[in-house]
Amino acid sequence: MKAAFRAATALALAAPAAAQTTSTAPALPARAAVPSVAVAAPPGAPVESSPPKAATPVPRRRHISPSPAELRVWAANRAATLEPATRGYLNAVQVFPYIDGVIYHVLTAPGQVTDIALQPGETLVAVAAGDTVRWAIGDTTSGSGETKRTHVLVKPFTAGLATNVIITTDRRTYHLALTSTARTAMSALSWTYPQDALIALKAAAEAARAAQPVASGLAVEQLHFGYVITGDKPAWRPLRAFDDGRQTFIEFPASLGESEAPPLFLVDAKGNAELVNYRVQGRYYVVDRIFDAAELRLGLKHQDVVRISRRRPS
Numbered sequence: 416m417k418a419a420f421r422a423a424t425a426l427a428l429a430a431p432a433a434a435q436t437t438s439t440a441p442a443l444p445a446r447a448a449v450p451s452v453a454v455a456a457p458p459g460a461p462v463e464s465s466p467p468k469a470a471t472p473v474p475r476r477r478h479i480s481p482s483p484a485e486l487r488v489w490a491a492n493r494a495a496t497l498e499p500a501t502r503g504y505l506n507a508v509q510v511f512p513y514i515d516g517v518i519y520h521v522l523t524a525p526g527q528v529t530d531i532a533l534q535p536g537e538t539l540v541a542v543a544a545g546d547t548v549r550w551a552i553g554d555t556t557s558g559s560g561e562t563k564r565t566h567v568l569v570k571p572f573t574a575g576l577a578t579n580v581i582i583t584t585d586r587r588t589y590h591l592a593l594t595s596t597a598r599t600a601m602s603a604l605s606w607t608y609p610q611d612a613l614i615a616l617k618a619a620a621e622a623a624r625a626a627q628p629v630a631s632g633l634a635v636e637q638l639h640f641g642y643v644i645t646g647d648k649p650a651w652r653p654l655r656a657f658d659d660g661r662q663t664f665i666e667f668p669a670s671l672g673e674s675e676a677p678p679l680f681l682v683d684a685k686g687n688a689e690l691v692n693y694r695v696q697g698r699y700y701v702v703d704r705i706f707d708a709a710e711l712r713l714g715l716k717h718q719d720v721v722r723i724s725r726r727r728p729s
Contacts, residue, residue: 496520496592499601508532513606518579518590523571524600531567531582531591532605538585539565546578550593571595621672641726646710649719651677656723658705665700665723672698677713677721681706688712 481489496518499509511519523529533539535558544552551570558564567582574597582589589606642656651674656665665679679700680688688710693702702709711721 492518499604507602509601509604511604511606513587513589513608513610515587516590518592519604520592520594521569521604522599522601523569523593523595524598525571525573525595527600528568528570529601530603531569531589532603533565533567533582533584533589534586534606534608535562535564537565537587539567540583540585542567542583543581544578545580546576549573549576550578552580569593639725643724643726644721645724646721647719649677649713649721650674651711651713652721653711653723656725658725660705661703663702663705665702667698667700669698675713677711677719680710680712682708682710682722 495516497511497514498520499522503510521529521531539554542552542554544550549572551572552567554565554567556563556565565584567580569580571593574595576593576595578593580589580591580593582591637659638657639660640655640657644653644656651667651671654666654668656663658664676695679691679693679702681691682688684707691702691704691706691709693700695701705725707725709723711719711723713719
């Protein structure tokens with residue numbers, strides 16, 4: 416029992432001494448931080464790669480539908496476009512009928528020139544194209560005098576192009592839609608002019624009617640020229656009037672057809688005017704009756720009046 420008490424006392428005395436010894440020991444300086452140095456991997460060693468980044472999504476373009484006005488314009492242009500046709504070819508020349516306001520579709524190709532031939536005698540005023548960078552456009556002429564003809568030459572630089580061309584002349588306006596293909600091109604194109612042909616036919620018919628005699632079977636001794644022409648002096652004032660006892664003929668200047676023709680009124684003894692039937696033959700009015708007095712009237716605010724009076728034969 417005494418031995419155990421002594422051992423406990425010794426341990427209690429030793430503990431403060433050990434604590435005092437530890438607290439009086441000098442402190443060691445702090446260890447300096449060593450900078451990290453990147454060491455290159457030896458050749459052939461596997462390289463660790465960072466994980467791939469997720470791709471940034473590309474925003475999708477929103478589809479915008481054409482407006483009703485755009486659809487109407489597209490439909491109108493499409494309906495007005497005239498395509499090349501097999502029956503319209505004369506050898507290698509596509510011949511279109513000219514119609515005012517129609518768009519003519521022309522196929523072209525790189526390395527090939529397409530000849531657009533205008534009407535003989537037609538004078539070129541201007542050529543305008545929507546795309547002048549990727550298309551070569553020029554003009555030249557052939558022939559001389561009345562047969563002189565203008566040619567507009569077009570050539571694309573590459574396939575897959577489209578543009579429009581407007582050609583103005585002293586007679587009309589041409590609207591063309593050009594497209595370029597890889598190999599197929601129209602060699603040449605020209606037009607027929609139905610309206611001009613119709614005008615020429617009408618002019619020939621009028622000339623033929625004018626060359627015909629105003630009446631057949633007339634005897635000079637039966638003609639009565641006793642008519643007096645008085646009143647205003649417009650450009651259409653008659654030159655003379657005469658009758659054959661059955662019909663009355665009123666002769667006008669040759670320029671009658673160039674302006675509005677005046678109507679003919681019969682005037683009775685009381686001065687009342689009545690529109691009368693007559694027919695025009697060349698530059699003559701032919702009335703299927705004899706009258707004592709008649710008047711030609713034309714105009715509203717400033718009316719021209721020419722009176723034709725018949726004198727009784729003596």
